[in-house]
Amino acid sequence: MFKAAGGLKLLVVLCVVGSNATVTAAQEVGPASGSLVIVGGGLRDLTILEEFVELAGGPHAAIVVIPTAGGRDEYDQYCPCLRQLREVGATNLTVLHTKDRGEADSDEFVAVLQEARGVWFSGGRQWRLADSYLGTKLQDELWGVLERGGVIGGSSAGATIQGSYLVRGDTETNTIMMGDHEEGFGFLRDVAIDQHLLKRNRQFDLIEVIEAHPQLLGIGLDENTAIVVRGNSFRVIGASYVAIYDRGRQLDSGGVFYFLAPGDRYNMQTREAFRMRTTAEPLDRVVEEVWPQR
Numbered sequence: 001m002f003k004a005a006g007g008l009k010l011l012v013v014l015c016v017v018g019s020n021a022t023v024t025a026a027q028e029v030g031p032a033s034g035s036l037v038i039v040g041g042g043l044r045d046l047t048i049l050e051e052f053v054e055l056a057g058g059p060h061a062a063i064v065v066i067p068t069a070g071g072r073d074e075y076d077q078y079c080p081c082l083r084q085l086r087e088v089g090a091t092n093l094t095v096l097h098t099k100d101r102g103e104a105d106s107d108e109f110v111a112v113l114q115e116a117r118g119v120w121f122s123g124g125r126q127w128r129l130a131d132s133y134l135g136t137k138l139q140d141e142l143w144g145v146l147e148r149g150g151v152i153g154g155s156s157a158g159a160t161i162q163g164s165y166l167v168r169g170d171t172e173t174n175t176i177m178m179g180d181h182e183e184g185f186g187f188l189r190d191v192a193i194d195q196h197l198l199k200r201n202r203q204f205d206l207i208e209v210i211e212a213h214p215q216l217l218g219i220g221l222d223e224n225t226a227i228v229v230r231g232n233s234f235r236v237i238g239a240s241y242v243a244i245y246d247r248g249r250q251l252d253s254g255g256v257f258y259f260l261a262p263g264d265r266y267n268m269q270t271r272e273a274f275r276m277r278t279t280a281e282p283l284d285r286v287v288e289e290v291w292p293q294r
Contacts, residue, residue, distance in 0.1 A: 029189050029217070029232045029268035034146030036187055036229035037153035038162055040195040040221025041123055045238050048226045049088045055151035055228075056118030059089040064096050064116045068132050069124030069157035073099070081122040098132060105136040113141035117150040121158025127169045127181040129161045139185060152187060156195050161185050165192040165216055167209055177209050188229070191268065194220040203243055207256060210245045211291070217268060218245025218257070225262070232269035236260050246271055249288055256291045 030036070037052045056063055067081040075081070075097045082093050094112050103109050113119065119142060121129065133139050142152060152162065160167060164186040170179020184193075192213075194206050197220040206218040221227065225238035236242050241259040244266065250256050260266060265274045 027189070027269065029191065030229050030234075031143075031146045031187055032231070034149050035151040036162060036234075037151060037226055038159045038193060038219075038221065038229065038234075039153070039155035039226040039238075040159060040197060040223050040240075040242075041156035042196065042199060042223030043084065043155050044224050046084060046088050048224075048238055049084055051228060051237065052118065052120065052151060052153045053085070053088055053090050056090075057150075059091050061090075061117040062092050062094070062115050063090055063118040063120060064094050064113055065120045065122065066096050066129075066133075066158075067122045067124075068097050068099070069126060069128050069161075070122060071124055071128060081120075085120065099128075101132060101136055104133050104138045107137065110137045110141045113138065113145060116145055117148070119145055119150070119152045121152075121154030121161060123154075123156030123158055125171075125174065126157040126160045126166055126184070127171055127179075129157065129185075130166060130169065130181045130183060134183060134185070142185065142187075146187070159195045159221060160193045162187045163191040163193040163219075164189050165209070165213065167192050167194050167206065177205055178212065188219075188268065190215055191217045191219060194218070196223055197243060198222040198240060203257070206243075206245045210247045211294075214247035216247075217271065219243070220245065220257075227266075233265060233267045236262050236264050236266075238262055242266075244273065247291055250291055252287050254292070 035055045065081050067075045067079055075095050077095055079095050085093055098104050161184045163184045166182050166184040167177050168174045169181030170176035192209050194202060197203055206220055210216055210218045220243035222240035225240040227234040227236055241261060243257050243259050245257045251258055260273055
């Protein structure tokens with residue numbers, strides 16, 4: 001548990017990163033097996049969901065959808081959370097939901113996950129997912145999905161819950177970055193994930209989190225944009241940008257975060273980014289230098 005106004009256009013141009021790790025070489029960040037699809041909310045590009053379904057095993061793969069972040073007492077098989085998955089051809093969908101931690105910790109409730117090849121978390125408030133499922137058998141079975149080579153995905157709240165540090169987890173408001181819920185599911189270790197980044201002008205919000213917890217890697221995703229994680233690396237897909245916040249590095253011009261575009265790749269273990277469309281060498285305009293004091 002863990003208790004700037006510059007021009008955006010300029011920051012987008014400076015999509016760069018350095019070459020030396022700030023985490024130990026032995027530290028794994030992503031899951032050892034399986035995949036993650038982490039979406040910054042506002043999902044309209046169905047090719048993102050198509051990739052999720054493909055990673056799960058195709059249209060007939062068993063996929064469990066967990067809409068608990070939305071806050072309703074009940075959800076059924078007519079849940080709107082299934083619509084886009086059906087649009088991309090998924091046919092074997094099951095809705096799983098409870099607000100009762102005791103139920104989430106029961107063998108009967110989690111049995112459906114033991115055959116699942118994919119799990120999708122829809123949006124809402126991420127603290128609701130933590131309240132219902134953190135430390136229960138459901139969380140254990142999520143790891144089981146990954147260990148079998150399956151995929152876990154989510155959008156908005158369903159993105160943030162996948163990190164180890166839970167931002168915007170306060171029950172009163174989503175504008176508090178370090179609130180009364182600070183622990184996520186931890187599929188990405190020592191990572192804090194924010195969403196709706198540029199659409200809601202949130203690009204500066206992760207700075208205070210990383211300054212308070214400098215060991216964390218901050219990942220901010222704009223809407224309709226995703227990262228696809230395999231092991232310690234991810235690839236950016238979708239329509240917009242992903243921002244990286246690394247306390248041990250800054251842009252050579254003094255900026256403390258930088259953007260990755262669709263097609264770019266990032267190694268979370270070495271904290272290196274690669275623009276694979278043009279070169280296999282790390283991007284080179286981020287220097288290994290601690291952020292200046294504010």
